[in-house]
Amino acid sequence: MKAFRGTLVYFTGDPRADRGALRHIEDGMLVLDEGRIVSAAPYLERPGVDIVDYRGKLLVPGFVDAHVHSAQTDVIASPSDNLLDWLERHTFPAEARFADAAYARQASAYFIDELLRNGTTTAAVFPSVHPESVDAFFEAAAQRGLRMAAGKVMMDRHCPQAVRDEAESSYRDAQALIRRWHGRARLAYAVTPRFAPTSSERQLELAGRLLEEHAGLLLQTHLSENEEEVRWVRQLFPWARNYLDVYARYGMIRPGALFAHCLHLDGGEWDTLAAGGAAAVHCPSSNLFLGSGLFDLAAARRAGAAVSLGSDVGGGTSFSMLRTMHDAHKVARMRRLPFDALDGFYLATLGGARALGMQERIGSFEPGREADFIVLRPDATPLLARRMAQVEGIEARLFLLMTLGDERAIEATYILGQLV
Ligand SMILES: [Zn+2]
Numbered sequence: 001m002k003a004f005r006g007t008l009v010y011f012t013g014d015p016r017a018d019r020g021a022l023r024h025i026e027d028g029m030l031v032l033d034e035g036r037i038v039s040a041a042p043y044l045e046r047p048g049v050d051i052v053d054y055r056g057k058l059l060v061p062g063f064v065d066a067h068v069h070s071a072q073t074d075v076i077a078s079p080s081d082n083l084l085d086w087l088e089r090h091t092f093p094a095e096a097r098f099a100d101a102a103y104a105r106q107a108s109a110y111f112i113d114e115l116l117r118n119g120t121t122t123a124a125v126f127p128s129v130h131p132e133s134v135d136a137f138f139e140a141a142a143q144r145g146l147r148m149a150a151g152k153v154m155m156d157r158h159c160p161q162a163v164r165d166e167a168e169s170s171y172r173d174a175q176a177l178i179r180r181w182h183g184r185a186r187l188a189y190a191v192t193p194r195f196a197p198t199s200s201e202r203q204l205e206l207a208g209r210l211l212e213e214h215a216g217l218l219l220q221t222h223l224s225e226n227e228e229e230v231r232w233v234r235q236l237f238p239w240a241r242n243y244l245d246v247y248a249r250y251g252m253i254r255p256g257a258l259f260a261h262c263l264h265l266d267g268g269e270w271d272t273l274a275a276g277g278a279a280a281v282h283c284p285s286s287n288l289f290l291g292s293g294l295f296d297l298a299a300a301r302r303a304g305a306a307v308s309l310g311s312d313v314g315g316g317t318s319f320s321m322l323r324t325m326h327d328a329h330k331v332a333r334m335r336r337l338p339f340d341a342l343d344g345f346y347l348a349t350l351g352g353a354r355a356l357g358m359q360e361r362i363g364s365f366e367p368g369r370e371a372d373f374i375v376l377r378p379d380a381t382p383l384l385a386r387r388m389a390q391v392e393g394i395e396a397r398l399f400l401l402m403t404l405g406d407e408r409a410i411e412a413t414y415i416l417g418q419l420v
Pocket residue numbers: 067068069222260312315
């Protein structure tokens with residue numbers, strides 16, 4: 001048994017639907033056993049139990065980044081006119097380097113350490129088209145005992161040769177990777193067609209077949225990020241009623257499916273997404289950086305679609321989920337929508353866990369959950385310290401952390417109860 005004393009904050013549901021879903025224990029104690037949560041309760045002296053003292057700090061579940069690219073660290077902050085130009089000029093050349101296993105290993109280790117430094121303990125990750133990039137990522141994640149999802153990017157057209165596969169080879173490679181990694185330690189495989197324009201219909205069909213053949217796989221891709229891309233999809237798939245219909249044909253609208261961006265959907269697409277139990281991943285930092293558009297949280301909420309948050313590094317400009325929440329707040333304000341600290345922290349913890357179908361394992365402090373958690377420092381910077389002294393109440397403090405915080409506010413990251 002091991003215990004941590006501090007201010008505990010977590011959610012048991014979506015606070016937008018039920019404000020009572022916020023759990024806040026000002027002087028709390030998180031008790032763990034063998035890497036799992038035993039209890040989250042008010043502090044009580046417990047003779048014989050080792051207590052780590054984090055009084056004055058906040059203990060929250062580790063952040064979940066529901067959309068991020070491990071092969072794009074080296075193109076973060078590359079200026080560009082738009083998504084398609086950014087892919088051609090910066091991203092594809094960067095991803096091509098992951099054909100080299102040694103480079104992939106070194107870059108993956110850096111990427112994962114950067115996630116942990118930012119308090120992100122679980123992520124849905126796009127490596128590159130090369131199987132080596134997936135092995136490198138999963139090896140680094142397994143070494144650190146992390147709960148992670150990733151899969152080989154599938155793309156067999158409309159991209160340079162160095163990052164292109166073939167429909168049949170992508171299926172065979174994915175099969176081998178699934179056998180090697182899916183369900184091993186805390187790892188999950190995600191079938192990962194990059195997006196409709198870079199996959200032939202045959203490849204999408206085979207991606208759908210992988211989902212049929214193996215239980216419990218995730219699916220991740222991009223959907224409706226850029227208006228030019230949406231027009232392109234209409235030309236490439238003239239039979240489709242809309243962009244989402246392309247993925248629907250291949251059985252991809254399902255629980256555990258993560259659709260990044262979802263910026264230019266019509267009402268019917270939102271309803272289809274919600275009815276299928278799939279999740280939209282809101283990537284505000286990337287959407288602002290590339291000028292892709294403003295996510296319509298109201299439409300998602302109206303349809304009842306699950307929403308999560310993604311940094312989308314390297315389109316996004318920060319690994320920090322605090323900064324990602326902050327950008328989500330700004331995007332919501334541009335749309336005249338409410339977005340408070342509870343929205344932000346819920347989406348980055350339990351909301352993300354739900355989108356990945358991992359809510360029984362991570363994302364909250366309910367008994368039995370895996371003890372991946374972080375310690376937030378409310379006075380991480382002089383400005384935070386000054387403003388913190390002027391506010392009262394947990395919502396106000398979380399709002400300051402979300403708006404002014406970044407990786408400097410992460411005092412410690414714990415994986416299964418172990419400090420990393
Ligand atoms: Zn992306």
